[in-house]
Amino acid sequence: MSSYPARAVVDLAAIRANVETLAARAPSAQVMAVVKADGYGHGLVPSARAALAGGASWLGAAHVSEALALRAAGLDARILTWLYAPGAPLAEAVAADVDVSVSAPWALDEVVAGARQVGRTARVHLKVDTGLGRSGSMPSEFPALLDAALRAEASGEVRVVGIWSHFAWADAPQHPTVRAQAEVFAAMVGLAESRGARLEVRHLANSAATLTNPAVHYDLVRPGIAVYGLSPMPDLADAAELGLVPAMTLEAELALVKRVPAGQGVAYGHLYTTAAETMLGLVPLGYADGIPRHASERGPVLVGDRRLTVAGRICMDQFVLDLGPEARESAGDRVVLFGPGTAGEPTAEDWARASGTIGYEIVTRIGARVPRVYVGTE
Template sequence: MSSFPARAVVDLSAIRANVRSLAAHAPTAQVMAVVKADAYGHGLLPVSRAALEAGATWLGVAQLGEALELRAAGITARVLTWLYAPGAPLDQAVAADVDLSVAAPWALDEVVASARAVGRTARVHLKVDTGLGRNGLTPDQLPAVLDAALRAQAEGAVQVVGLWSHLAFADEPDHPTVHAQAEVFAEALALVEGRGARLEVRHLANSAATLTAPALHYDLVRPGIAVYGLSPVPQLGGPADFGLTPAMTFEAQLVTVKPVPAGQGVSYAHAYVTPGETMLGVVPVGYADGVPRHASGSAQRPGGPLLVGGRRLSVAGRVCMDQVVVDLGPGAREREGDRVELFGTGASGGPTAQDWADVAGTISYEIVTRVGGRVPRVHVDPEHAEPVAAPQVEGAAR
């Protein structure tokens, strides 16, 4: 039993619905649900299973450990992992039939060595840096690495099954870099296939491109944030505009409600001072739990939004490590134990992760992913009518 006075409730039915909606946006492609970073903070295994139940045929993770955790849990769908350092235990990935990205010449050498060591063919996806300037083979490096990969394929050490890249400005669909990167990718694809590689999948589209750039869908799309019901292009439309529903609701309980006089400084450095007699409430989550300190509030700038008793209020004063304060107003009727919603679906005027992102000057991806590990994840599944792995929170919020 958890005694933590907050929780992140994850709706697995929303995850399934989002995956189905994304598949409808890309009807000619398979769907890889990107579940890196503990499924963007939503829970790796429950989300992965829900995504596969909804029709995703691939799972994508950044870290090798995440891929191995999926395999250890009995998940047999295709899994791609793409971020590892020299000396990583790639032999475990090869033995577990995990697809590996090759983004540098040294990586191919280590994949081949691992495949030989375990006596199993490694499935590799060559990653090309088409303009993001991050991980990936440069177009100049690609020919030599491709030739080496095809030699290793001839001996049975590897199989080149994919070519992929990542967009820098997919959240701005008309940005010239999108078209430029698409051209570089097409050139790389022509080279790879021209030299005899028989690819299973070619993939370039992330969430934003899945929703806005059908020409870039190829054989496989890789939605991440959209799987969780958040819009990758908020300037173009919110979740509902793309048939998505936010899956996470972050909620807590009031632990203190008390009257204070006018002129009461609130939280560290008294960035907020009560303008009149009022009631203050303490919400027991802070930056250690993922509440952005940049969402602190002052008299000049409202803090992060909160839904309390059906009223939309905001953080008053500095966000602390373990708590925030809300000015409930004079005559407030809320009491200790009452529910506070930090973000959720946005229904009934409640705040969303995007609202917090706007206040904190960041993106919704960071808001959901940074929810701290000590916050219990409660997975609910209205489609199946039974809670899934739902820990009880002592003094459950009302």
């Protein structure tokens, strides 16, 4: 184990089991495990391998560099990349047998150029903006993009294998945009097929839609957060209720325990002041490690069998706990910030609530300097 006084322990068996659960919820579809952003902070390649072991057959990567890293690691699943600007290494992606999303005419032109450069047919997924208002071609412009892609298919430069889109509000399954987006998607798929597209995969569902909306599973579902065991809709159902197991446990060793008098201000700005003589414990994790400063005075931790709250400001590399006057802890004792929640420890969702954000942000922001330790390998 590294000498670093903290670590993110990632349970690969949990990732595997979560993908099995998701696959069972979408029995008619293939599963693309979304592993962008370093596997949502859990580690790109180990997470991808665990997801494939759980039954995923596709991997989703936002950036081309992530897709290429997956291929370089020897993963032979289908890989889709979707977020790039002009000048991206698309020839390299095509050469590495990576599927590429196309949202605009310039992107199609660059994919065609990349395919010509490496002498291969590029597999493309045309992305339609069905209402998210983010990436994807607007429905009014989609027919022209589709026709251009089908012309490039006729000349052998690309193969249009997919049409896809992304929801704005899948975490509120009754929200009217869910149905509206699904209708636009169905219309665009119908249009593509009527113009001769021979689609292999139509895909729309993220984690929330995979879990709540079988009507939009189509041929492929694209869960991300649920792969890592967090609920995509914590206001409706927690991870356990969805049969998911949070895969990351963030823990540290106390770096110092010391007695201080009553009236001792704690950390920058003295947000917290001891009411009586007490023992302070120093946790060597801070905002440079991704611990949200917004959770100052609110973030929950488990020390031994006690739930405590961050005392004072979260600093760059550390924060403080008031262990109480009778504390028996000493330097080196384990502190758990979050984990699956099954042994009394808080969850990433608890930290999200304490800092006014979502569980996604809590796990993805854990800093690169925090070592990832993998357990649950076979």
